[in-house]
Amino acid sequence: MTDLLTAAMAGEPGAFDRLVGPHRAELEAHCYRMVGSLHDAQDLVQETLLRAWRGLGGFDGRGPIRPWLYRIATNRCLTLLERRGRRELPTDLAPGAAEAAERSWLEPYPDQRLDAPGQSAEQRYVLREGVELAFVAALQHLPARQRAALVLCEVLAFTAEEAAGMLDTSVPAVTSALQRARRTLRGRAHSQQDVQRALGDAGVRDLADRYTAAWEAGDVDGIVAMLTDDARYAMPPQPAWFEGRAAIREFLIGGPLGSQWLFRPARANGQLAFATYLRERPHERWVAGGLDVLALRGDRIAEVVSFLGPEVFVAFGLPTSLDPTDDPAAPAGL
Structure with missing residues (x-):
């Protein structure tokens, strides 16, 4: 040096x-x-x-x-x-x-901002x-x-x-x-790195696939079944948040699940994360919804923090919109 x-x-x-x-x-x-x-x-x-x-x-x-x-x-x-x-x-x-x-x-x-050669x-x-x-x-x-x-x-x-x-x-x-x-x-939550190691790569992928499938199908029961009993759901910058399966279920039915969603894997805070896109009418462009960062406890989801707004996508280098053809269920030719 x-x-x-x-x-x-x-x-x-x-x-x-x-x-x-x-x-x-x-x-x-x-x-x-x-x-x-x-x-x-x-x-x-x-x-x-x-x-x-x-x-x-x-x-x-x-x-x-x-x-x-x-x-x-x-x-x-x-x-x-x-x-x-x-x-x-x-x-x-x-x-x-x-x-x-x-x-x-x-x-x-x-997460990608943490990466360096030779780590x-x-x-x-x-x-x-x-x-x-x-x-x-x-x-x-x-x-x-x-x-x-x-x-x-x-x-x-x-x-x-x-x-x-x-x-x-x-x-x-x-x-x-x-x-x-x-x-x-003292008493803060267990390390997500430890939880993910215990689940293993296959277990984390399986959980991510099931969560994505439930959201894209609008399956509220499937989403709620993956939560811990005391799960929390927050959406900054909105101050309101929800705790427990019943409260989260009611919120999802009355709000987000009124739209159609597309989930894409993301990397944030060393945790399981998704870039989420929504559209309210069929066959239109998908627009940025939120960056969802999940905390796991065992093989269940203990917390979802959904950071809302396209500016989050820009900071992460993620597209703020996707073409209708990105929908895996869209009819051919769209």
Whole structure:
């Protein structure tokens, strides 16, 4: 790295990008965990790398550059969090809420942004576990510096001493913040990576196929049968959400299942996900409905968060509409 650092400090074209490039994806995931927004995370990474470029002369090169970049990124996140409220999911509100004050909603995160050449299966597992919706949503309820200490030490495996250096505080302060954060997050949902591993690839595919088939057939009983008894269904930015099979069944019959749906696999937050398209009249274009991110418990669905709106599809690089011929049941010639 010393030669590359020297070249970057000398302004050699492309040297700085080669120096920081291997860390860009993990820095973005880190910022996403901290602030709960893909768009904010992208902006924060740009700020981080700009500050790193301008401050490169102050990096002595005696250690790896990764902790130095995380120091900059974490402090950029803390600065943003000082002037902005936390991001939430509708399930932070009372069930059935019809309205909410000004709120910022948690955003989904595309799995493909976590991918990097040469990753091991274990590295992919850790990265995806660290952006699961339940975990990121829980982090948003921690004070910002507790959040930073927990992510730095427990997700990224920095020592308390390293985290203290990044946060300009003492080791006892980091240790105390970690203890408080762990108490707050105690009892959070099981890792979706563990659930999916236990089901196996074939089990996950089977569940996904059955769920898709039930939705595309408008089979409310088939959908509800796949849910846990205490399943939750939310649709940000709509604040209302539903809990339990009976409530979800009533909602589906009175709303979404009045339309025809097409489901396509997607990759979000390390979880089973679908890009959903709907049309209200036969033989017209399918239009973006929502990005559905599912949480599993065993072989059943414990939660569906459907992020509504075409802007989510754009952020994930998904088409916002499909031709009528994409319907597998459409008559030939459409």
